[in-house]
Amino acid sequence: xxxxxxxxxxxxxxxxxxxxxxxxxxxxxxxxxxxxxxxxxxxxxxxxxxxxxxxxxxxxxxxxxxxxxxxxxxxxxxxxxxxxxxxxxxxxxxxxxxxxxxxxxxxxxxxxxxxxxxxxxxxxxxxxxxxxxxxxxxxxxxxxxxxxxxxxxxxxxxxxxxxxxxxxxxxxxxxxxxxxxxxxxxxxxxxxxxxxxxxxxxxxxxxxxxxxxxxxxxxxxxxxxxxxxxxxxxxxxxxxxxxxxxxxxxxxxxxxxxxxxxxxxxxxxxxxxxxxxxxxxxxxxxxxxxxxxxxxxxxxxxxxxxxxxxxxxxxxxxxxxxxxxxxxxxxxxxxxxxxxxxxxxxxxxxxxxxxxxxxxxxxxxxxxxxxxxxxxxxxxx
Amino acid sequence: xxxxxxxxxxxxxxxxxxxxxxxxxxxxxxxxxxxxxxxxxxxxxxxxxxxxxxxxxxxxxxxxxxxxxxxxxxxxxxxxxxxxxxxxxxxxxxxxxxxxxxxxxxxxxxxxxxxxxxxxxxxxxxxxxxxxxxxxxxxxxxxxxxxxxxxxxxxxxxxxxxxxxxxxxxxxxxxxxxxxxxxxxxxxxxxxxxxxxxxxxxxxxxxxxxxxxxxxxxxxxxxxxxxxxxxxxxxxxxxxxxxxxxxxxxxxxxxxxxxxxxxxxxxxxxxxxxxxxxxxxxxxxxxxxxxxxxxxxxxxxxxxxxxxxxxxxxxxxxxxxxxxxxxxxxxxxxxxxxxxxxxxxxxxxxxxxxxxxxxxxxxxxxxxxxxxxxxxxxxxx
Numbered sequence: 001x002x003x004x005x006x007x008x009x010x011x012x013x014x015x016x017x018x019x020x021x022x023x024x025x026x027x028x029x030x031x032x033x034x035x036x037x038x039x040x041x042x043x044x045x046x047x048x049x050x051x052x053x054x055x056x057x058x059x060x061x062x063x064x065x066x067x068x069x070x071x072x073x074x075x076x077x078x079x080x081x082x083x084x085x086x087x088x089x090x091x092x093x094x095x096x097x098x099x100x101x102x103x104x105x106x107x108x109x110x111x112x113x114x115x116x117x118x119x120x121x122x123x124x125x126x127x128x129x130x131x132x133x134x135x136x137x138x139x140x141x142x143x144x145x146x147x148x149x150x151x152x153x154x155x156x157x158x159x160x161x162x163x164x165x166x167x168x169x170x171x172x173x174x175x176x177x178x179x180x181x182x183x184x185x186x187x188x189x190x191x192x193x194x195x196x197x198x199x200x201x202x203x204x205x206x207x208x209x210x211x212x213x214x215x216x217x218x219x220x221x222x223x224x225x226x227x228x229x230x231x232x233x234x235x236x237x238x239x240x241x242x243x244x245x246x247x248x249x250x251x252x253x254x255x256x257x258x259x260x261x262x263x264x265x266x267x268x269x270x271x272x273x274x275x276x277x278x279x280x281x282x283x284x285x286x287x288x289x290x291x292x293x294x295x296x297x298x299x300x301x302x303x304x305x306x307x308x309x310x311x312x313x314x315x316x317x318x319x320x321x322x323x324x325x326x327x328x329x330x331x332x333x334x335x336x337x338x339x340x341x342x343x344x345x346x347x348x349x350x351x352x353x354x355x356x357x358x359x360x361x362x363x364x365x366x367x368x369x370x371x372x373x374x375x376x377x378x379x380x381x
Numbered sequence: 382x383x384x385x386x387x388x389x390x391x392x393x394x395x396x397x398x399x400x401x402x403x404x405x406x407x408x409x410x411x412x413x414x415x416x417x418x419x420x421x422x423x424x425x426x427x428x429x430x431x432x433x434x435x436x437x438x439x440x441x442x443x444x445x446x447x448x449x450x451x452x453x454x455x456x457x458x459x460x461x462x463x464x465x466x467x468x469x470x471x472x473x474x475x476x477x478x479x480x481x482x483x484x485x486x487x488x489x490x491x492x493x494x495x496x497x498x499x500x501x502x503x504x505x506x507x508x509x510x511x512x513x514x515x516x517x518x519x520x521x522x523x524x525x526x527x528x529x530x531x532x533x534x535x536x537x538x539x540x541x542x543x544x545x546x547x548x549x550x551x552x553x554x555x556x557x558x559x560x561x562x563x564x565x566x567x568x569x570x571x572x573x574x575x576x577x578x579x580x581x582x583x584x585x586x587x588x589x590x591x592x593x594x595x596x597x598x599x600x601x602x603x604x605x606x607x608x609x610x611x612x613x614x615x616x617x618x619x620x621x622x623x624x625x626x627x628x629x630x631x632x633x634x635x636x637x638x639x640x641x642x643x644x645x646x647x648x649x650x651x652x653x654x655x656x657x658x659x660x661x662x663x664x665x666x667x668x669x670x671x672x673x674x675x676x677x678x679x680x681x682x683x684x685x686x687x688x689x690x691x692x693x694x695x696x697x698x699x700x701x702x703x704x705x706x707x708x709x710x711x712x713x714x715x716x717x718x719x720x721x722x723x724x725x726x727x728x729x730x731x732x733x734x735x736x737x738x739x740x741x742x743x744x745x746x747x748x749x750x751x752x753x754x755x756x757x758x759x760x761x762x
Contacts, residue, residue, distance in 0.1 A: 004406060011407045011623055022624070023404035025385060026392045026577055028701045059579050061440045061619040064602045098601040190620060196407055198440050198579045198622035218599065220479040221445045238442040239571060241579035241622075242392055243403070320409045 005319040007349050009139045009168055009295040011190040011197050012339035014247075015254065018194060022247040029242050035234035037249050042231065044252025045201065047260070048193075049185055050176035055203040056227045057248075059241040062167040062188030065200035067095050068222030069163050069184045073131065073211035076100035080131040081122055083114050083150075086140035087325045088165055092133035099217050104129070110328055111141050111297070113290035116149040123157050130211070131161040131183075136169035140325045142297030142334060143287045144173060151180045161208055167191060171255060172267045172294040172338050183208040189244060192263075192294070194251045194340040198244045267293040270337035270346050273376035277350040280372035281357070281364055286332045295336045297324075298353075301362045306333045309356055316359075317352045343377040386700040388730050390520050390549055390676040392571040392578050393720035395628075396635065399575060403628040410623055416615035418630050423612065425633025426582065428641070429574075430566055431557035436584040437608045438629075440622040443548040443569030446581035448476050449603030450544050450565045454512065454592040457481035461512040462503055464495050464531075467521035468706045469546055473514035480598050485510070491709055492522050492678070494671035497530040504538050511592070512542040512564075517550035521706045523678030523715060524668045525554060532561045542589055548572060552636060553648045553675040553719050564589040570625060573644075573675070575632045575721040579625045647761070648674040651718035651727050654757035658731040661753035662738070662745055667713045676717045678705070679734075682743045687714045690737055697740075698733045724758040 006013050027034050045055035058064050070092075074080065078101050082092045085108030096103035104122065108114045114134075123129055132154050137144050147164055154162035161183040166175050170185065171192030177185050182205065189199035204212070204224065212225055223237065230237045255263065271293035275285060278298045286297035300306035307330050310323040324332040335349050350369045358366060387394050408415050426436035439445050451473075455461065459482050463473045466489030477484035485503065489495045495515075504510055513535050518525050528545055535543040542564040547556055551566065552573030558566050563586065570580035585593070585605065593606055604618065611618045636644065652674035656666060659679045667678035681687035688711050691704040705713040716730050731750045739747060 004408075006407060006409060008409050010620060011409060014407050019404040019406075022577075023400040025400075026387060026395050026571075027385075028387060028389050028392060029578075030703075031695065031701060059440070059442045060445065060602065061621070063619040064441065064445075067601045095601050098604075099599045188620070190407075190623075196622060196624035197410075197620040198625060218480045220448045220476050221441065222602070223479075238444040239391060239569070239578040240442070241577065241625075242571075243577035244579060244622075314412065320412060322411075 002318050005348060007336050007341065007345060008320050008322045009191070009334060009336035009338055010188070012194065012336065013341065014194055014196065015251070015340050018247045018250045021250045022243045024246065027242055027246065029236070029240050034242065037246060038234045041245060041249050041252060044249070044256060048171055048252065048255060049203045051178045051203050053203050053205065054228055054231055055201050056224055056231060057236065057240070058200045058222060058227070059198060060200045061197060062186065062200045063091065064222055065186045065202040066091060066165055068202055068219065068224055069186055070095050070099055070101060071215070071217040071219040071222060072224040073161060073184070073208060073215050074101050075214070075216045077102065078130045079104065079126065079128055080133060081106055081119060081129055083108060083132070083134040083145065085112060085114060085143060086110055086135070086138035088135050088138055088140060092165065111143060111286045111288070113143050114145055116146055116153055119150055120153045123153070123160060127159065129160055131163050133163045134165070136164050136166040136175055137173060137292035137294045139168040139295060140328065141286060142292050142295045143290050144292035147175060147182070148180050151182055155181045161211060168294050168338065169292065171263065173292060174264050177203060181205070189248065192339045193248070194254070195244060195247050198241050199248065267337060269376065270341060270343065271296060273343070273346050273373040274335055274337055274350065276376050277369035277373040281354065281369040286328070294338045295334050297332045297334045299332055301357065304357065304360050304362055306330050308360065309333045309353070312356045312359060313352055317356065319349060319352045321349065346377065347373055383699050386729060388717050388722065388726060389701050389703045390572070390715060390717035390719055391569070393575065393717065394722065395575055395577065396632070396721050399628045399631045402631045403624045405627065408623055408627065410617070410621050415623065418627060419615045422626060422630050422633060425630070425637060428637060429552055429633065430584045432559045432584050434584050434586065435609055435612055436582050437605060437612060438617065438621070439581045439603060439608070440579065441581045442578060443567065443581045444472065445603055446567045446583040447472060447546055449583055449600065449605055450567055451476050451480055451482060452596070452598040452600040452603065453605040454542060454565070454589060454596050455482050456595070456597045458483065459511045460485065460507065460509055461514060462487055462500065462510055464489060464513070464515035464526065466493060466495060466524060467491055467516070467519035469516050469519055469521060473546065492524060492667045492669070494524050495526055497527055497534055500531055501534045504534070504541060508540065510541055512544050514544045515546070517545050517547040517556055518554060518673040518675045520549040520676060521709065522667060523673050523676045524671050525673035528556060528563070529561050532563055536562045542592060549675050549719065550673065552644065554673060555645050558584060562586070570629065573720045574629065575635070576625060576628050579622050580629065648718060650757065650761040651722060651724065652677060654724070654727050654754040655716055655718055655731070657757050658750035658754040662735065662750040667709070675719045676715050678713045678715045680713055681711070682738065685738065685741050685743055687711050689741065690714045690734070693737045693740060694733055698737065700730060700733045702730065724761065727758065728754055
């Protein structure tokens with residue numbers, strides 16, 4: 001018996017009804033039945049992004065939409081700020097570099113958050129900065145950045161966009177695009193959307209669309225303007241990932257049914273239970289504060305290799321979480337509470353971590369972590 | 382009752398066992414179980430492409446890999462030849478334009494093939510041409526180009542690549558990459574591979590990889606070199622479309638089991654049956670010769686709107702084929718015999734076309750087309 005459990009920060013588990021929808025016979029993307037489905041999807045995405053703007057859909061990994069956010073708004077030689085406090089901040093910097101955008105990196109110590117005042121200062125010093133690229137949740141460290149505060153600052157600079165990679169964040173943690181005046185929000189299918197990887201999303205404010213008009217960086221597949229034109233006719237510029245779109249319609253329906261507020265509350269509760277459980281085990285959180293409710297990064301106890309924790313969990317207990325990346329490799333392990341996850345998933349994950357640490361000689365009373373999680377979870381749904 | 386049938390040139394029908402594989406619980410892409418699957422997939426793709434080189438996989442529509450074939454091998458200002466005899470030839474030209482590649486278009490009348498001597502002449506006149514971009518099957522017209530002959534010519538020019546969009550061709554019609562010395566072959570999942578849309582493929586010759594070293598066009602998501610490095614470690618640069626990869630392993634297994642030669646023979650037989658049936662009905666083929674065995678384009682009879690044929694087939698008979706695009710819109714309809722299609726699919730499609738044309742007042746003896754198809758199909762498997 002090897003019943004498998006998945007609690008990694010993407011891909012995340014998929015509801016069986018969504019899997020079955022995607023297993024239906026394939027539909028032609030120029031047929032009315034598909035177009036009606038896409039119309040439904042457009043509405044559902046607007047609800048999820050909390051925006052009145054259209055949400056573009058691409059058949060690609062989330063990185064494709066990140067690339068598009070750069071190439072559709074900027075010109076070669078443009079200046080930008082990148083908040084870099086982890087692996088995905090680095091990605092923004094690498095994309096900028098690939099396209100000749102001069103990225104000024106604001107380095108953030110891994111596991112820490114950013115002081116928005118630093119962004120204000122950088123923008124004040126150089127009014128020609130065209131965009132601020134950041135994550136909402138930095139998946140590699142489990143940190144949530146103060147996007148609302150950052151956006152309040154950037155909004156004061158009419159020549160600067162605030163571009164948010166919300167791939168591991170949207171649909172798990174609050175991020176109302178229009179209310180916070182975010183210029184571009186990027187998301188992916190394999191996180192809180194409860195779908196397989198393969199779809200990327202991007203929504204743009206009016207201000208961002210103005211930038212699109214002036215952008216001269218080359219693009220073709222990730223051409224936002226072309227995609228918008230097609231989308232408003234319930235089509236796409238190129239053959240869409242039909243089966244994923246059908247699944248998306250299902251998952252968006254589930255999201256609407258549960259309601260964003262309830263979803264955010266659930267993620268907050270699951271995240272709190274995970275954190276309390278780890279602390280009860282005497283473990284430290286990688287982020288001293290600013291914990292994202294999407295994923296919890298835990299410091300491996302002294303003498304214990306974080307990668308080994310992940311490996312034992314996977315190979316012996318058939319439960320997949322994530323290890324640390326790059327500079328955090330071996331130092332941490334990451335438990336996601338993201339998407340189709342409920343209280344019992346967390347209890348199970350905590351129990352598995354406890355058993356694994358016991359096996360690794362990290363002595364402690366078994367059940368302490370589970371108990372702490374249960375105490376948080378008993379009051380929630 | 383509305384039993385649905387799909388005979389369009391992509392997406393194509395998917396075998397139920399492939400659909401069910403993709404409906405399994407999601408697997409993490411850094412897990413050994415996924416890596417083993419990807420290793421299997423790499424071998425299967427080499428068999429399909431008839432190459433010893435690695436076949437790169439992207440989470441995207443086929444167009445993404447077409448874009449990558451341009452941006453990974455060329456520099457801004459480079460010259461290229463584009464064979465343009467339909468909608469997908471135009472796409473090569475548009476991609477070149479987006480990236481500042483000077484494309485010399487060799488126009489081919491829609492429905493006709495290209496004389497390879499024209500390519501030789503163009504290359505002789507300008508030795509600085511870096512690449513020849515063409516389709517193998519031009520899906521919009523149902524024409525197959527003489528790729529073997531074109532490649533023989535281009536091979537004589539050491540500074541020029543032959544780049545083939547085989548999206549609607551590979552796995553349906555012969556195209557041995559290594560034997561014909563093709564430099565880049567691009568494919569997509571939603572055609573002969575019997576999968577949903579969402580995966581694109583590209584394989585490169587040593588000559589093409591040399592071009593990659595010198596290419597300066599910007600790229601990020603479709604970075605071939607980065608993807609190759611990851612692929613040889615059974616990984617991908619960005620989160621892969623896990624469920625489609627699992628389906629791909631299944632469909633490649635089916636392809637291996639049937640065997641490429643048998644698959645090509647089946648497609649040839651189904652294509653012949655379709656053509657004979659249409660001719661027996663007194664209809665004309667859009668391509669006077671050089672018919673692709675992937676898709677048959679049929680001229681709508683005088684006074685009959687091709688789009689109406691498609692609409693009636695879909696809305697009344699629940700059978701989806703494709704109409705004409707752009708200049709061929711209304712003039713033709715296209716029946717695909719591509720991928721998971723057998724003799725009875727063709728008989729059904731022909732019967733549906735006959736009934737539809739009868740309803741549209743195109744008088745003829747019913748069953749003539751079906752009989753002609755049966756006569757071709759009775760000898761095959």
